[in-house]
Amino acid sequence: MGVLGSMVRKDLLRRLRAPLALVVLLAFPVVFSLLLAVSFGGGGSPARVQLIVENLDEGFLSELLVNALRDERMAEHVDVQSVGQEGLERIHAGKASALLRIPVGFTTNLLEGQPITLELIRNPAQGIYPEIAEQIATVITDLLSSASFVLREPLDRLSTMTEGDTKASATSVALLATQVYEVLDRASGLLLPPAITLETIQLGGEEGDPDSATGSGMPNWIAIFLLVLPGISVWALFMIGDLGMRDILEESQRGTLRRQICGPLTPTRLVIGKACATATLALLGLVVLSVLGGIASGGAIDFPAFVVLSLALIVAVTGFASVISGLAASQRQGGTLGSVLMLIFGFTGGSFIPLNGLPPFMRQLAPFSPFYWGTKGYADLISESAGIAEILPNAVVLIVLGGLSLAIGSLLLTRRVARGGLA
Amino acid sequence: MIEIRELSKRFGDLQAVDRISFEVRPGEIYGLLGPNGAGKTTTISMLTGLLQPDEGRVLFQGVDFASDPLGIKSKLGVVPQEIALYDELTAKENLRFWGSLYGLSGSILKTAVDEALDQVGLTARADGRVKTFSGGMKRRLNLSLGLVHKPLVVLMDEPTVGIDPQARLNILEVVRNIARSGTTVLYTTHYMEEAEGLCDRIGIMDHGKLLAEGTLDELKKMIGANEVVTVRGNFSATDARARVEHLEAVRVIDAEDGRLMLATAGDGSGVVRLLSEILGSDLEIQGISIQPPSLNGLFLKLTGRELRD
Numbered sequence: 001m002g003v004l005g006s007m008v009r010k011d012l013l014r015r016l017r018a019p020l021a022l023v024v025l026l027a028f029p030v031v032f033s034l035l036l037a038v039s040f041g042g043g044g045s046p047a048r049v050q051l052i053v054e055n056l057d058e059g060f061l062s063e064l065l066v067n068a069l070r071d072e073r074m075a076e077h078v079d080v081q082s083v084g085q086e087g088l089e090r091i092h093a094g095k096a097s098a099l100l101r102i103p104v105g106f107t108t109n110l111l112e113g114q115p116i117t118l119e120l121i122r123n124p125a126q127g128i129y130p131e132i133a134e135q136i137a138t139v140i141t142d143l144l145s146s147a148s149f150v151l152r153e154p155l156d157r158l159s160t161m162t163e164g165d166t167k168a169s170a171t172s173v174a175l176l177a178t179q180v181y182e183v184l185d186r187a188s189g190l191l192l193p194p195a196i197t198l199e200t201i202q203l204g205g206e207e208g209d210p211d212s213a214t215g216s217g218m219p220n221w222i223a224i225f226l227l228v229l230p231g232i233s234v235w236a237l238f239m240i241g242d243l244g245m246r247d248i249l250e251e252s253q254r255g256t257l258r259r260q261i262c263g264p265l266t267p268t269r270l271v272i273g274k275a276c277a278t279a280t281l282a283l284l285g286l287v288v289l290s291v292l293g294g295i296a297s298g299g300a301i302d303f304p305a306f307v308v309l310s311l312a313l314i315v316a317v318t319g320f321a322s323v324i325s326g327l328a329a330s331q332r333q334g335g336t337l338g339s340v341l342m343l344i345f346g347f348t349g350g351s352f353i354p355l356n357g358l359p360p361f362m363r364q365l366a367p368f369s370p371f372y373w374g375t376k377g378y379a380d381l382i383s384e385s386a387g388i389a390e391i392l393p394n395a396v397v398l399i400v401l402g403g404l405s406l407a408i409g410s411l412l413l414t415r416r417v418a419r420g421g422l423a
Numbered sequence: 424m425i426e427i428r429e430l431s432k433r434f435g436d437l438q439a440v441d442r443i444s445f446e447v448r449p450g451e452i453y454g455l456l457g458p459n460g461a462g463k464t465t466t467i468s469m470l471t472g473l474l475q476p477d478e479g480r481v482l483f484q485g486v487d488f489a490s491d492p493l494g495i496k497s498k499l500g501v502v503p504q505e506i507a508l509y510d511e512l513t514a515k516e517n518l519r520f521w522g523s524l525y526g527l528s529g530s531i532l533k534t535a536v537d538e539a540l541d542q543v544g545l546t547a548r549a550d551g552r553v554k555t556f557s558g559g560m561k562r563r564l565n566l567s568l569g570l571v572h573k574p575l576v577v578l579m580d581e582p583t584v585g586i587d588p589q590a591r592l593n594i595l596e597v598v599r600n601i602a603r604s605g606t607t608v609l610y611t612t613h614y615m616e617e618a619e620g621l622c623d624r625i626g627i628m629d630h631g632k633l634l635a636e637g638t639l640d641e642l643k644k645m646i647g648a649n650e651v652v653t654v655r656g657n658f659s660a661t662d663a664r665a666r667v668e669h670l671e672a673v674r675v676i677d678a679e680d681g682r683l684m685l686a687t688a689g690d691g692s693g694v695v696r697l698l699s700e701i702l703g704s705d706l707e708i709q710g711i712s713i714q715p716p717s718l719n720g721l722f723l724k725l726t727g728r729e730l731r732d
Contacts (some may be wrong), residue, residue: 010509010516017511017552052630152635255507262471263524264497 003265007273011247022281025239026288029232034281037225048079050096051133054087059107061144066102068140078136091123098133099123110148111155134304175211200210226297227354230378233289234371235342235351237317240285242338244278245321248413249331257417267417271410275318281315286310301381302423304387309377312395315402322409326416345369350376424449424576424607425470430479432465432631439465441631442479447609452602455611455623456718458728462631463611465719467580473502483576500574500606503625504581506565510554514545514564517553518571525572525641529704539571542613542691557589566594576607583617595621608619615718625691627722634725637654650694650713651676654683657707673697684723 015022051069055062069080081166083090087099101119110117120137122130148155157176215291248271251257260270290310294301324341346352348362349371353364366372377394425447432440440462447453453461468474471482472492481488483495509517518536527535540546543563543650553561566582579598583591598621602608612618618625619639626636635645654663660678667673667685672693676684687693695711701708722728 003524003526006520010520013516014509014511175671255503255505256509259501259503259507259521260524261473262496262501262503263498263521264493264526265524269715414641 003269004273004276007270008277011244011274011277012280012284015244017046017087019083021243022285025236026242028284029229029289030234030292033225033228034230036228037221048077049098049300051078051098051100051134051136052083052087052090052096053080053081053100053102054083054085054398055102056104057102057106062102063107065140065144068143069100069136076137078133087106091121094123096123098130100133100137110144111158113148194323200286203350211273222296226293226382227379228369229293229296230287230382231346231349231351231354231375233293233312233370234349234374234378236289237282237285237374238320238342238345238371239315240326241278241282241317241321242334242342244281245274245318245325245409246328246331246334246338247277248274248325249328249334253331261417268410270417271322271413274413275322275406275410278321279314279318282314283310286314289337293378297382299386302385304389304392305386306381308388308395309374309391309398312398312402313377315406316374316398317402319402319404319406319409322413323369323405324409325410326409345371346374349374355379370398370401373401424484426477426480426482427466427470427610428480428482430466430469430481430522431477432462432469432474433477438631440469440476443626443628443631444479444634445626445636447607447635448624449607450602450605451623452598452608452610452621454618454625455609455628456613456618456622456625457611457628458613460630461613461628463613464580465631466628467501467609467611470578471499497572498575500569500572500577501611502566502569502579502582504584505604506561508561508564508568511552513550513552514540514556515549517564517568519591521568522571527572527685535571535573539567542566542570544593559586559593562586562590562594563597566597570601570606571651574606576609577601579610581607581611581613583612583614591617608675615722617717618721625718625720628727629722629726637720639718642718643722645721645724650691650715651717651723652685652687652688652694652697653712653714654701654708655681655711656709657681658683663706666688666700666706667697670696670700676720686720686724 012035053066053069055066066080066082071076074080081096083099085097089099090096091099099121101121102121103117107118108114118141120134122134123422124130154176157172248257251260257270261267290306300303324338325334328337346369348365350358350366351370351371355366355372355376358366373394377386377391377398380390380394427446428444429442430440430444431438431716443462443466445453452496455466457463465474469476470488472488481499482657486495488495510543512520515536518539519532522532522535522539537546541550543566545560545563545567548556548560553564556564562582567578569577569579582598595617597606598610610617612621613703622639624636624638625642627634627642633645635642637645658681660680660683663683664675664678667683668675670693672688673696674686676686678684686695687697698711
């Protein structure tokens, strides 16, 4: 084992003997991603909005409204139950998200074109669910309201037909049906395609099977885990790199750096040794996080592309960390500088918020963050099944950024060591 | 073995080392004695390449340090004042790392590590983590890291600072042993007793200057006194000085209110005259101490201050 090998071995041994910082940095992306996955993926079907309806009218149009709320497409999100006067008690007891009251005379007033007011009582204790209930009720009410205007004439005829005890003749019913058809036909240009549709939007912009966010049969929470993991892992790897390279400042403080400089080593070799140890540490972190990501994704990624991107990322991590250590005068200063820069680059580079969730101006800034190229590369590998050709630009940018920063950082550190600045 | 010629180093307004010159001969223990801030560590730092001298040269076996720093460094062993160890590693792992930095490997490294552990009496704790070691054990390991590659010259910068007397004796014994094996030692200390008991030759430093140099006997002769007498009491410096200044074979080293220090020369008659004069005077005397000539006395003579101040 040469001198560089000894330096790497020594640093890894030290890190493994006092592993708290490393373990925290490795655990953070997993825990953070899992928390988000469980919070938003739910580990199964999301909870439904509990909407209770107190129908005081019980005419056929109010029944139509209730049935519209019970539409099977809505049933996945809203549990609609008809109640009597105990509705308000259930709200107070926290057993429902909102209570919709359909007033007496709803059907009659709608047929006669009289204004109608529906009452929605929200339960503030149920977070966002009452808001969802209100939105749903508003949509249905608007639809009914619009329909009452468009179908005014047929509704008037229907009103006449329902008055008294006389049974409507087959001819009048047929005539009414024809009239409704003609009205709808004339209004079809306005109504169809429907002006309002309920669209299920999954995080990541995928549509389709609500139990399968990626359309590949993957449970929601795993999809969210894999969506968040690349970005936060890239952030963690940069932090691990910072931890490794900043060790040169710690060694300066401990006196072991001075002792090494007294030996037959050039400052350049010392810095290279620390950079090699940092790269090895980052590689170990990458392997651990990749195994977890691989297990979650079922290993369905292009392995050569993954290796290329990972090696490029390690170059970037090492280079970036060496610049921070080169600029910092002390370990504490390095820690502060590193944390601040990592946070800024993490936010702009999509580590904490998925890139497509960033506002437009931040998306324009994102390519200036080295984190972006890593995060996007891994996201493309996982969700787009990207290969080497697709991630090559990311790898090239990371290598160029990493190489440049490694050169600058090494120069700064070497000069300081040579001038006794770290001794 | 090592020649230091007109070496100087300045930090801003502070002249840390001021044109010092001395030579460390092969196989000897050369002590640099001086109080904290005298410039000892700065001198060692220039000898190890940690600091670049502003002026002067360092020659190792006749070769200028600046012309082959790595080659010379590979023959030096350095024991810094601070304990520079990796706490997370074991004693053996520390030694293996430092040995490998000097190019040792394989069975040679293993043997060197075992010998270094034995040398400082840490074989039984070879696989113990350093963080579990006592202060004295850490000091001993700190010393052994500078010896593991069997250097020709060992530079030791106050290696006994902050340890108990027993641990200090252990370390001094190790230093004597490595000197006996032919290794040259440059040893800095502010403990007068260490320099007196350990070093073959001693250089006395203060304020960046080398004030005196020689063997212990040579240095004591420089004091020009047989005894140093300290008189304490309730008197003014002026009165006390006036009483003794005229005495033959008695010289005032230092006088302040309540304390008078004097050097006596000759065959001991100076002490007798001094005591007769003082005890017969109206000075209010509370105590008198008589010490044989020492490095402290020399330091006092050279600087007007005690080494312990």
